[in-house]
Amino acid sequence: MTDNSTDIFEQLSALPVVEVATAAELEPHFALNKPFVVRGLVRSWPLVQAGLKSGKTARDYLEGKAFDRLFTVSMGSEAFNGRIFYREDMSMNIQTKKAKLPFIFDHIDSVENKTVPPIIYLSSINIQNFFEGLNEDNHLDLNGRTVMESIWMGTKSRIAAHNDFPDNLACVAVGRRRFTLFPPEEFKNLYVGPIDNTPAGRAISLVDFHDPDFEKFPKFKHALKNGFTAELEPGDAIHIPSMWWHHVEGLSPFNVLVNYWWRETPRYLGGPQNALNHALMTIRDLPANEKVHWKDLFDHYVFENNDDVKDHIPEHGRGVLNPMTPQSARKIRSFLIKMLSNE
Numbered sequence: 001m002t003d004n005s006t007d008i009f010e011q012l013s014a015l016p017v018v019e020v021a022t023a024a025e026l027e028p029h030f031a032l033n034k035p036f037v038v039r040g041l042v043r044s045w046p047l048v049q050a051g052l053k054s055g056k057t058a059r060d061y062l063e064g065k066a067f068d069r070l071f072t073v074s075m076g077s078e079a080f081n082g083r084i085f086y087r088e089d090m091s092m093n094i095q096t097k098k099a100k101l102p103f104i105f106d107h108i109d110s111v112e113n114k115t116v117p118p119i120i121y122l123s124s125i126n127i128q129n130f131f132e133g134l135n136e137d138n139h140l141d142l143n144g145r146t147v148m149e150s151i152w153m154g155t156k157s158r159i160a161a162h163n164d165f166p167d168n169l170a171c172v173a174v175g176r177r178r179f180t181l182f183p184p185e186e187f188k189n190l191y192v193g194p195i196d197n198t199p200a201g202r203a204i205s206l207v208d209f210h211d212p213d214f215e216k217f218p219k220f221k222h223a224l225k226n227g228f229t230a231e232l233e234p235g236d237a238i239h240i241p242s243m244w245w246h247h248v249e250g251l252s253p254f255n256v257l258v259n260y261w262w263r264e265t266p267r268y269l270g271g272p273q274n275a276l277n278h279a280l281m282t283i284r285d286l287p288a289n290e291k292v293h294w295k296d297l298f299d300h301y302v303f304e305n306n307d308d309v310k311d312h313i314p315e316h317g318r319g320v321l322n323p324m325t326p327q328s329a330r331k332i333r334s335f336l337i338k339m340l341s342n343e
Contacts, residue, residue: 014230019039023142026169029239040236052234119154153256156251162204165242176251181240186245193205196277
């Protein structure tokens with residue numbers, strides 16, 4: 001099969017670009033719940049400036065701020081050409097190890113100039129827990145939002161299309177990256193793999209964007225009609241809204257990405273993926289007539305949630321049918337833990 005990647009990206013629409021002077025001006029754009037690119041948003045960061053000199057300069061800068069502790073690093077053969085994915089037996093093609101950052105960076109130093117380097121990838125490292133002063137010197141104030149900041153570093157990489165529950169502002173600090181995005185409703189056309197065996201906790205598309213097999217994955221052609229792409233330079237940023245599918249490629253010998261994650265709903269509401277996992281265990285394999293009844297119940301209590309769910313119950317007796325609070329969320333969580341432990 002020939003490499004169809006050029007044709008793929010030429011079929012996609014360009015992501016819209018917004019122009020702002022400060023990160024605080026992004027708020028109305030976030031409210032639209034659509035992806036967009038901001039050119040040069042973090043170009044003044046010391047990390048970005050170090051990376052513009054060289055990958056080695058960026059690594060020296062990061063190493064100087066790293067705590068003396070073990071980092072988790074994923075490693076894989078150059079035979080995979082940077083693609084973090086499954087082997088034929090559905091095991092992962094990467095191995096996870098722990099090492100001090102100087103040791104990891106020394107390894108990257110030794111392979112940086114290879115045309116096809118091995119996979120050396122540090123994913124979703126909590127900046128506050130692993131670096132001193134990095135966040136303070138390279139920071140965005142997103143209008144006072146409570147965010148989780150993480151950093152991703154490594155050699156050339158291809159991360160299969162996946163989605164995340166939080167919203168994400170991803171800032172390209174070192175190297176160039178290509179992002180390919182699809183709306184949430186395109187998941188049926190992306191041929192999503194298993195949800196309990198994943199590279200990093202989220203199910204991924206099984207389509208190889210660099211070599212798509214349209215005979216095996218014919219509906220992917222429909223997804224391409226609704227997809228977007230953008231190549232980002234150091235200092236650029238991209239907003240990936242909640243549940244949008246995104247395929248991410250690190251195109252340079254050394255790449256660094258800084259992510260700002262946040263939720264539009266309170267954290268005490270928990271993660272919807274947990275509900276899906278539980279439903280797979282308890283509902284999916286029921287007889288068809290029983291599943292119809294449970295679907296009606298979910299529509300009634302969860303998806304429609306009209307006034308007739310609770311108006312006939314005295315207000316003081318509605319319990320968790322009232323709007324969720326931290327207290328009622330804790331009550332449900334405790335109940336679930338108790339029930340699951342007894343099954």
